[in-house]
Amino acid sequence: MGHGHGHGGAADDRRRLGLALAVTALVAVVGAVGAVVTGSLALLADLGHVGTDVVALATAVIAAGLATRPPSRRRTFGLGRAEVLGAALNAVLLLGVTVWVAVEAVERIATPTEVPGAGLLLYGLVGLVGNLVSLAVLQRGGGGMNVRGAALHVLGDALGSVAVLAAAVVTLTTGWVYADTVASLVIVAILLPRTVGLLRETGHVLLEGTPAGIDVDDVHAALLDVEGVAEVHDLHVWSINDRSPAVSAHLVISDEGCATADCGEHGVLDRASTLLRDRFGLHHSTLQIEALEHADHEEACSPLPAVEGVRRP
Incomplete structure (x- = not known):
């Protein structure tokens, strides 16, 4: 996380x-x-x-x-x-x-x-x-x-x-x-x-609406551009109050990203959280790093309705 x-x-x-x-x-x-x-x-x-x-x-x-x-x-x-x-x-x-x-x-x-x-x-x-x-x-x-x-x-x-x-x-x-x-x-x-x-x-x-000034499609696209990320799904952006926006997402990592999935200067997790903080002002982020095969496990649960602009693997 x-x-x-x-x-x-x-x-x-x-x-x-x-x-x-x-x-x-x-x-x-x-x-x-x-x-x-x-x-x-x-x-x-x-x-x-x-x-x-x-x-x-x-x-x-x-x-x-x-x-x-x-x-x-x-x-x-x-x-x-x-x-x-x-x-x-x-x-x-x-x-x-x-x-x-x-x-x-x-x-x-x-x-x-x-x-x-x-x-x-x-x-x-x-x-x-x-x-x-x-x-x-x-x-x-x-x-x-x-x-x-x-x-x-x-x-x-x-x-x-x-x-x-x-x-x-x-x-x-x-x-x-x-x-x-x-x-x-x-x-x-x-x-x-x-x-x-x-x-x-x-x-x-x-009602957990997206904070003003933040475009979910832009967040999704930016996370996809993070090195080692192959897919992004279950992306949610909301706010506790008018000063505390938050984001959560599942990041599916590519084979190349597996070696750098954990925390660290060159890790997917640090790169993604830094991007969210610096570009979108999202200081509170909860990110789940997962392999592509993990999607089969998630489909055993009731999936959330599809959100326009947010693709699921």
């Missing part, structure tokens, strides 16, 4: 996520007060987004800690997938908030509600400043995909705050009663594609 491991979720990432969580939670409290005081649907919509981001950041902090725990006898892959489950929960919550705000906005179009522009402006500014602080904290020094995903959520918050501020300016200058409702619909338009995209991404990972 060939093995490689990739680890993320450094302590610095967790500290930045924790600080961003504290700032975002404060923004959520201020936004809640503002929504109650002003009766603004735009503030309420933005609050729903901020609230789900508090959950998202809290989940990211917890998941970052869980993901660093070593594998156990019960969970041989560790708890890296906790991040994916948390993201799926966040997406469902975000979708619920988005649908509720859209329905409320349609109702307010029929019966417009007057919203104080000054209050809207004040709470919108507080929200925008808090979001920009959180975004600066998360983007400082890069970070893993967990941190970048959290930063994307906070960026959405900032855009929502801009929509609230625009509604406040329109309300103060023109008195147009629909400004707040239109701003809430803009926030819905920002949220919806992100929510659907997050649901699609988490579902893909949970």
